[in-house]
Amino acid sequence: MKKYWITFTLILCVLLILFKFSFNSNSNSDLTTLRIAVLPDQSHSALKDKYTPLLAYLSEYTKLKTTLIIPNSYQELVTIFKQGKVDLAYLGGLTFLQVSEDEKAKALVMREIDTRFSSWFIVKNNSGFEKIKQLEGQSFSFGSNLSTSGHLMPRHYLSTEYKIVPESFFDQVKFSNGHDKTVYDVLEGKVSGGAVNSIVYLQMLSEKRISDSDIKVIWKSPPYPDYVWAVKSNLNETDRNKIRNAFLSLSPSSIDDKKILDKLGASYFLPAKIKDFKMLKDVAIGQKLLSEN
Known part of the structure; x- marks a missing residue:
């Protein structure tokens, strides 16, 4: 009986340690700086002008520091996202699908116009x-x-x-x-x-x-779904919801919010899901830019 309890206690301790490690590694509860990467689809100066007001707003809303990352290419953005060097990213439909292939990303929000781009x-x-x-x-x-x-x-x-x-x-x-x-x-x-x-x-x-x-x-062209703001998949739910709510709270009826929305080419934001990009996935597979898996 004594040997049984010793064995049981050891197993319980190991399970508790594993649970704690798993929780800490996936929750990112110590997040203090939100690393935000954007598509390099315009000049650096144009991108900084476009996103600086948004970063200031997100910092104030989430109480997190923010830093803007402008990669040198679309491929570099995909790479650093998959490497976990980015917390939040502004992605095109195709680049989002690429970082989602191995479940590295979760769709967060998209502009209303992105549903009919x-x-x-x-x-x-x-x-x-x-x-x-x-x-x-x-x-x-x-x-x-x-x-x-x-x-x-x-x-x-x-x-x-x-x-x-x-x-x-x-x-x-x-x-x-x-x-x-x-x-x-x-x-x-x-x-x-x-x-x-x-x-x-x-x-x-x-x-x-x-x-x-x-x-x-x-x-x-005819309309299709496109851009999306996405977070890394292991960002804890509290931070994920906080960031999503920050975007959804931007209102065109607010003078300050409208300035931010105008910079982003947005009227307002909507929740986004990966199923919104089913059409793009089929096209990308057809052009061999995505695997069929």
């Missing part, structure tokens, strides 16, 4: 091009290879709507690695046409970085 095809205003078919044999630019609105969906719709394979239809296919860079490349005549994020394009107009007389939109 659109890619726009643009040309220089005085180019004489009016339709996509007229760009045959011309140069064309996507954004990043991993961009949902700058590559994945434009390529998808070129195929489904126009039966176009970019590499055989255009004389040259480029990847600018940034939506604003695509716009500027079209404006400067470096390429004849390009596919861009519609919200970035509109923000560039509102900020007078370009004008309506510079660029012409020749086609707007």
